[in-house]
Amino acid sequence: MKTIASLRPKNKRVFLRLDLNVPLRNGVIQDDARIKAAFPTIQLLLEKGAKQIIMASHLGRPKGVDQTLSLAPVAKRLTKLLGKKVHLHTDVSTSCSQPLVLLENLRFFEGEKKGSVAFARQLANHADVYVSDAFGTAHRKDASVYALPKLLPSAGGLLLQKEKKYVHLRHKQPVVAIFGAAKIADKLPLLESLLKKVDKVLLGGAVVFTFLRALDGETGTSLVEEEMIPKAKQLLEKYPRKIVLPVDFAVTSHSKLKKFDSFSVSQRKEHVSFVDVLSFPKRKAGFDIGPKSVRLFSQILSSAQTIVWNGPLGMFEVKPFDAATRAVARSILDKTVIVCGGDTVSALRSFSFTHKSTGGGASLQLLSGKKLPGLEVLT
Numbered sequence: 001m002k003t004i005a006s007l008r009p010k011n012k013r014v015f016l017r018l019d020l021n022v023p024l025r026n027g028v029i030q031d032d033a034r035i036k037a038a039f040p041t042i043q044l045l046l047e048k049g050a051k052q053i054i055m056a057s058h059l060g061r062p063k064g065v066d067q068t069l070s071l072a073p074v075a076k077r078l079t080k081l082l083g084k085k086v087h088l089h090t091d092v093s094t095s096c097s098q099p100l101v102l103l104e105n106l107r108f109f110e111g112e113k114k115g116s117v118a119f120a121r122q123l124a125n126h127a128d129v130y131v132s133d134a135f136g137t138a139h140r141k142d143a144s145v146y147a148l149p150k151l152l153p154s155a156g157g158l159l160l161q162k163e164k165k166y167v168h169l170r171h172k173q174p175v176v177a178i179f180g181a182a183k184i185a186d187k188l189p190l191l192e193s194l195l196k197k198v199d200k201v202l203l204g205g206a207v208v209f210t211f212l213r214a215l216d217g218e219t220g221t222s223l224v225e226e227e228m229i230p231k232a233k234q235l236l237e238k239y240p241r242k243i244v245l246p247v248d249f250a251v252t253s254h255s256k257l258k259k260f261d262s263f264s265v266s267q268r269k270e271h272v273s274f275v276d277v278l279s280f281p282k283r284k285a286g287f288d289i290g291p292k293s294v295r296l297f298s299q300i301l302s303s304a305q306t307i308v309w310n311g312p313l314g315m316f317e318v319k320p321f322d323a324a325t326r327a328v329a330r331s332i333l334d335k336t337v338i339v340c341g342g343d344t345v346s347a348l349r350s351f352s353f354t355h356k357s358t359g360g361g362a363s364l365q366l367l368s369g370k371k372l373p374g375l376e377v378l379t
Contacts, residue, residue, distance in 0.1 A: 001164065001378050002155040004041070007129045010049035015127035015152065016041065017144050019136035019358060020057035020074045023346075029073050031346060034136070037358050039081060041133045041157035052099050054126045055086070056144055057134065058107040065108045075102045095126060112143050120147035133157030138374030139362040145374045156378045159358065164375070166338050166355035167366045169197045171306035178297070178328070180205030180311030180344075184228045190310065193368040195239045199304070202244045202297050204289055204313030204324070211236065211245060218280040221254055244300060248276045248290030250314065250321060253283065265319045272320060288314025288321040298331035307337045309344055309353075310364065316347040340367065 007014075018038045023030040038055075045053055055078075060069040075088040078100075087098035092109065103123075106112040111119025120143040124130075130152040132138075137145050138160070156164075169175060175198040181187045184207045194201050203211060209222040214232035236243055252271050260268050274290040275281060289297075301307060316322035329351045337353040339345055340363035345356045357363040362372055 001160065001375060003161060004044060004048070004131060004155050004157060007131065007153055007155050008048075009045055009129060009131075011051045012128040013052040013054065013126065014045055014050045015123065015130045015148070016045065016053050016055045016157070017130070017132045017134045017137075017148070018055055018057045019134040020055075020071065021059050021136060022074065024059070024069070024073065027068070027073055029077055031349065032077055033345065033349070033356075034358050035074060035077050035081065037159050038133055041131065041159060042078075042082065044158060045131070052101065052127075054089075054096075054101045054103065056103040056106055056123070058112065058137065058142070059105045060107070062105060062107050064110075066105075069105055069107075071102055071105050078102060092126075093122060106142070106144055114143070115141045115147055116143050117147050119143045120151055123148050124151040127152060130154040131157050132374060132378060133159040134374065135160055135163040135357070135362055136359045137362065138359065138372040139365045139370075141373050146377055149377045154378055156375070160375070160378075162355070163357060163359065163363070163366075167340060167357050167359070167363050169194075169308065169367060171308075171336060171338070173306070174199040174304055175306045175308060176200045176202065176301055176304035178202045178204065178301075178307065178309040178311070178313070179207075180313050180325075181207040182223065183207065183225055184210055184232060185225060187310075187364065188228075188231070189368045189370075190364045191235070194308070195235065195242055198308065199242070200244055200300055201239075201242055202300065204246065205311050208246055208289075209286065211243070212277065212280075217277065218282065220251065220280050220282050220284045220286070222285040244297070246277065246289040246293035247296060248274055248292040249280070249286035250288040250290055250323070251275055251281060251284040251286045254285055260318050268318075269320055287318070289324045291324075291327075294324050294327045294331075297328050301328070301332050301335070304332075304335060307332055307335050308340065308367065309337060309348070310340045310367070311344055312347040316343075322347065340364065 078086040089096040090104040206223040209219040314321040339356045342360040
């Protein structure tokens with residue numbers, strides 16, 4: 001992949017495609033990790049004398065212009081982090097003379113998601129060279145990700161280089177994967193790839209219950225993908241020594257879970273109980289793995305050289321169902337741990353690991369052995 005060094009950005013206008021798709025609540029940024037991840041490349045371009053940096057990103061999935069998904073809060077946060085004014089430019093059809101510019105949400109414009117070459121040409125008018133640091137969208141063929149770099153001298157930024165360095169399965173052996181997901185159908189290619197290439201796969205999340213049903217186990221009212229049970233059974237038969245299932249769970253009833261937001265954490269714990277896998281109650285659902293499973297997983301992970309973690313072990317957004325994820329995380333702080341997926345990074349925000357990927361779908365595709373259009377176009 002070509003790098004910034006090959007572009008020599010001094011006195012040039014640089015179009016910098018970033019992934020600033022941060023979580024917002026009522027216009028307030030909840031997690032600025034992706035903004036901070038873009039900082040090194042922005043700083044390098046400034047140090048190398050770029051005449052102008054035109055930053056661009058998408059945010060959410062708007063259908064046309066939607067001010068609740070404006071990048072205005074991101075422009076303010078960038079201004080604060082850089083100590084320099086970042087000007088939000090809402091009209092991509094016109095140029096802006098400010099040295100630091102953030103274009104408004106690219107998905108406000110129909111041509112972006114369509115991969116329109118015409119829209120890419122419009123964006124190309126802003127700049128002399130193109131740099132991508134948007135790993136989170138590298139698996140897509142959006143206009144600013146795939147069509148635009150074909151129109152300008154292009155290269156990958158520091159974040160893309162870092163992601164390529166860590167997001168793969170060629171690390172020191174043995175490699176153990178922690179795989180948590182709500183649905184197996186969404187991530188089946190990744191799971192199959194992991195099972196082929198790693199030594200163990202520790203299953204967590206709601207996906208576990210589809211596998212338990214494949215073993216004719218009781219799952220109560222837990223989420224089960226009935227149509228995926230045959231596939232789960234096939235994987236269990238093919239990889240009986242690689243797939244490790246939890247042995248106990250934190251359970252509660254669906255009706256009580258809906259009220260959890262109005263309960264204090266101590267009140268929530270009163271409605272949660274731990275049950276062994278062979279004693280699963282028919283009228284309750286599992287939302288986290290239990291303490292026995294945490295000990296089992298931690299023991300297996302203790303002998304791993306590398307750990308690839310995709311997906312929390314429980315419904316981490318709702319305490320106390322974040323307990324197992326955090327407990328396992330504390331047990332592997334001295335390991336080489338590659339964290340992939342937006343939910344996983346959010347769940348492990350307070351832990352320092354080897355690498356936390358900024359990509360969700362992109363990191364999953366890369367781990368699955370698939371090529372990413374946004375990276376291939378830069379080679």
